[in-house]
Amino acid sequence: MEKLIPIIELLKQGKVAVDTTDVKVYEKSNTKHDNVQMLMVKLESNKYILAVGSGPLYDELTGEEVIKKGKVCSLTHENRLVLNRYFDYTVPRAFGTKVATIGLGDRLGLASPGHIETVRDRNVSPVLAQQSIRELSLTNRTMNDILDAAAFAVFQEGYEDGYGADGDHIKEESDIRHALSLGMSMITLDCSEQIDKTAEEASSETVQIEYNKLPEDIKIRYEDHYLNKTFQVNGLSLTFDNISLMRNVLLYHTAIKYMTHVYNKYISKENRPIDFEISIDETETITSPLSHFFVANELSQKNVKLVSLAPKFCGEFQKGIDYIGDLEQFEKELSEHALIAEHFGYKLSIHSGSDKFKVFPIIAKYTKGVFHVKTAGTNWLEAIRVIAKTNPSFYRKMHEFALEHFEETLKYYHVTPDLDGVQPLENVADTDLPDYMNDDAARQLFHVTYGLILTHKDDSGDYVFKDDFFKMLSKHETEYTDELVRHIGRHADMLGL
Numbered sequence: 001m002e003k004l005i006p007i008i009e010l011l012k013q014g015k016v017a018v019d020t021t022d023v024k025v026y027e028k029s030n031t032k033h034d035n036v037q038m039l040m041v042k043l044e045s046n047k048y049i050l051a052v053g054s055g056p057l058y059d060e061l062t063g064e065e066v067i068k069k070g071k072v073c074s075l076t077h078e079n080r081l082v083l084n085r086y087f088d089y090t091v092p093r094a095f096g097t098k099v100a101t102i103g104l105g106d107r108l109g110l111a112s113p114g115h116i117e118t119v120r121d122r123n124v125s126p127v128l129a130q131q132s133i134r135e136l137s138l139t140n141r142t143m144n145d146i147l148d149a150a151a152f153a154v155f156q157e158g159y160e161d162g163y164g165a166d167g168d169h170i171k172e173e174s175d176i177r178h179a180l181s182l183g184m185s186m187i188t189l190d191c192s193e194q195i196d197k198t199a200e201e202a203s204s205e206t207v208q209i210e211y212n213k214l215p216e217d218i219k220i221r222y223e224d225h226y227l228n229k230t231f232q233v234n235g236l237s238l239t240f241d242n243i244s245l246m247r248n249v250l251l252y253h254t255a256i257k258y259m260t261h262v263y264n265k266y267i268s269k270e271n272r273p274i275d276f277e278i279s280i281d282e283t284e285t286i287t288s289p290l291s292h293f294f295v296a297n298e299l300s301q302k303n304v305k306l307v308s309l310a311p312k313f314c315g316e317f318q319k320g321i322d323y324i325g326d327l328e329q330f331e332k333e334l335s336e337h338a339l340i341a342e343h344f345g346y347k348l349s350i351h352s353g354s355d356k357f358k359v360f361p362i363i364a365k366y367t368k369g370v371f372h373v374k375t376a377g378t379n380w381l382e383a384i385r386v387i388a389k390t391n392p393s394f395y396r397k398m399h400e401f402a403l404e405h406f407e408e409t410l411k412y413y414h415v416t417p418d419l420d421g422v423q424p425l426e427n428v429a430d431t432d433l434p435d436y437m438n439d440d441a442a443r444q445l446f447h448v449t450y451g452l453i454l455t456h457k458d459d460s461g462d463y464v465f466k467d468d469f470f471k472m473l474s475k476h477e478t479e480y481t482d483e484l485v486r487h488i489g490r491h492a493d494m495l496g497l
């Protein structure tokens with residue numbers, strides 16, 4: 001590190017184009033590679049990589065050369081690509097079916113250091129970059145933004161155990177192509193648009209009528225394979241009678257075709273491993289174990305290799321709060337889903353998995369500790385908690401704004417908070433504001449309004465919250481890391497990781 005001291009001194013004296021004497025050094029980033037000594041530092045809210053040395057790595061890094069053979073490099077997309085070329089552990093990687101993984105969506109690009117701290121030395125691999133197209137558009141971020149943030153975080157923390165990047169809930173082929181071209185290591189294919197929701201509710205008569213409209217060869221194939229047949233699956237016995245077969249065909253026939261098409265055209269063509277996940281969870285239809293088997297068996301017949309599958313479980317997996325529903329029924333169905341997943345050799349994936357503490361032990365038990373759990377908004381709620389602790393008046397403004405704009409978010413999110421039950425702001429002392437993040441309704445209020453909060457502008461076109469919000473969190477990044485380690489750590493504990 002000695003070689004870097006002259007640059008740090010220059011930064012402290014303000015001789016480089018930054019106006020502060022306050023330099024934070026990320027010791028774990030200190031690394032020497034191919035004759036180049038590197039270190040990440042922060043000045044004000046901005047992070048930089050300092051580099052001293054010579055050779056191709058040094059030359060490829062873009063930055064301001066402030067001493068002979070010493071540069072200050074911004075955390076640009078180009079510099080992230082340089083890190084990817086020289087440090088393998090900064091490149092997202094697939095994890096396959098044998099290890100537990102946890103999706104740790106980071107809507108702000110600030111949470112990954114805390115997430116890394118949480119999973120380090122635990123029996124789980126992190127998918128640090130994970131944002132759905134919906135989240136990207138609501139926060140005005142791109143896939144490259146989330147990949148950049150994750151790669152710089154692993155560099156900052158010197159985390160060499162590998163991380164994944166999930167193109168989450170992708171529906172369109174163009175987005176799949178894009179995600180793969182950028183180096184995403186996981187693709188979650190959202191088939192909700194191919195699932196015929198009317199078939200679930202339809203009466204037996206309607207199911208029969210609709211089924212009979214299908215081409216003869218398709219019907220014959222399904223009937224030959226499934227009708228009145230009983231499948232023994234890992235100790236489970238599953239039988240398709242006439243109506244259940246017809247209903248499953250109507251529900252999933254088109255979706256299975258799409259999954260197969262995407263796998264054959266994109267996933268299997270990549271010359272690197274991809275964690276391919278199928279999501280059938282974003283519908284009203286609860287996935288019965290029989291339906292799960294039907295989809296899995298069809299995919300297996302078509303040689304589509306999954307790493308994980310997300311059924312829609314019984315009960316409610318609402319965002320940011322604990323499980324709502326019948327635990328006994330959940331346990332029974334989860335155990336059957338787990339047997340089916342094990343039989344076909346992939347992991348069960350649990351979406352909206354944050355804060356489901358009641359069911360984590362059940363998930364851990366029946367999946368034998370090998371599963372994928374996705375979390376996202378809960379990490380943003382911990383950021384809100386930090387703001388509530390450190391900047392009460394700013395918190396109050398966000399809270400008021402969120403209440404005013406809550407209704408607008410219901411077109412994106414299914415939540416049912418009892419907002420009348422939320423303590424009015426004027427009754428709550430500053431020191432008690434963080435407790436809002438222990439209240440289900442207030443959690444959901446913030447959980448869904450993030451996009452509006454982070455993109456809201458005043459009449460002159462300036463962000464009302466965003467810039468200050470990021471500055472505050474940067475200032476309190478240690479507190480943010482601590483909250484994430486505590487909160488996500490509790491997830492990992494309950495999941496037996």
Ligand SMILES: [Zn+2]
Pocket residue numbers: 169279281282310351352
């Ligand atoms: Zn989902």
